[in-house]
Amino acid sequence: MTDLSLSQPATAQKAAPPAKTRGMSLPTHWLGVAPFCLFALMFLILPTAYLVIGAFQTEEGRFTLENLAALTQPTIVAAYWISIKVSLASAVLGALIGVAIAIAIVRGGLPEWIRSATLTFSGVASNFAGIPLAFAFLATLGRLGLVTVLLKSVGVDLYAFGFNILSFWGLTLTYLYFQIPLMVVIITPAIDGLKKEWGEAAATLGATQWQYWRMVVIPVLWPSFLGTVILLFANSFGAIATAYALTGSSLNIVPILLYAQIRGDVLHNPHLGYAIAFGMIVITGLANLLYIWFRVRSERWLK
């Protein structure tokens, strides 16, 4: 083919106008990505680094570990703990339910339109978060919500049972509304990637349906499943708007605590705010490292 030589980088550069390459080749290379690098540095990396460094400094700018030590005070520990619990519960439940739905639409023998409708809806619902989601759940399970009122009229008083939308379970139930669809969107391609031949091969070797699942499907899906659980965890850990609109500040999760700290220095120590932010980055950062690790493992199978 005629363009064979052009796809070689060396000859391709010769084809470029001389002024663009000769002598200037290295600087122009980097000039092309300079705006992006500058943007990322100024508005992503440096502001974060500023907070991280601030977490290790005193008011006067000397190095200290006291801010991090101050994270152990009961209110802050409690905030981290409830955040981790809500994120973990909504991630694990969302992942399990999401996988069940994905398997049902891919493998369950349901009509084709159900599959495409579910995937379309999942795309919408996974992006339907924030304040409107809180409104929707207040209208559903709040004290005057439709479901609460309907159940009450048949004699089941949710709130008398101790349920409250402004609680751990209320928040988890609400987060599931975007966690489950996100799982469906991410895991469906992985389930599609299970080759038919594997099932046939297993059947030829005399495996039962259960053995096929236990020894083929679950081991192959396991890394992408765990990886997505972690992604869901990070997804809900940093979220604030839904919780804030739902509970005000009655449920003290970390992002809400940090929000209050930024607005009004409720902890009376600006550097403690930096430390809280640093703690959040550490947790979501660790989660994402694990995610990348699982991702690499799962890609071995799903090519």
Add this chain to the structure above:
Amino acid sequence: MKSGRFWAWVTFAVGAAYFFIPLIATLEFSLRMRRGTYSLDAYRVVLGDPRFQATFTYSVVVALLTILLGVLIVVPTAYWIRLRMPQIRPVVEFVTLLPLIIPAIVIVFGYIRMYGSSSPLPFLANARTTDLLLVIGYATLALPYMYRAVDTGLRTIDVRTLTEAAQILGAGWTTIIVRVILPNVLIAVLSGAFLTFAIVIGEFTMASLLNRPAFGPYLQNIGANRAYEPAALAIIAFAITWGCMSVIQVLSRFAPRPANRPN
């Protein structure tokens, strides 16, 4: 196999119930403003509220500027990396994923401390530059989605051949990007743009902490003070998200299939 299909239906039905009941409940709640009968009063009140119009317009403008900024940063970068610097692609991809690792509240906290009115770059010193900072903040939030969309679009075209053809015809870099590359990845860019719009339009954290009169803080304010209007707003917000996602899906039908290229 028969029982498998039965359980698939059960799973689907339970899932559908969980996802549709809140929507139905919200819709029903939003129609109950007038005592004893269903009416569209809540929608009328919301849409007629001058603060709704002001904040919604503000957020639409901010979203459009965010998309513009995102395209300006992402398209040339992704193009240049495919053309000349494939070796730094992993680094750039990692940077574009950072906004998924660093929560938005942390990013904006950093802005507030770094660009305060007494800093060398006082973005927060007046309202216009704070608006600019909000647009920039949203562009970082949208970076992972925008970059992925554009990069996927670039994969479907032969960047090198197009560039060389344009150069032979005497085009400069700006012409190449604006008149050759951009039209070829327009569908991908539009997908990224609509996703950005859906994310940005009701965003609360950044707008609230930067004290901008955006739609998100307005929603929060209504939620804390009113009964029926929030339900109407939730339905409106859901419709907007739905609209953006539908457009993306329609666009994806026009997207070219990935070409079999080594890069």
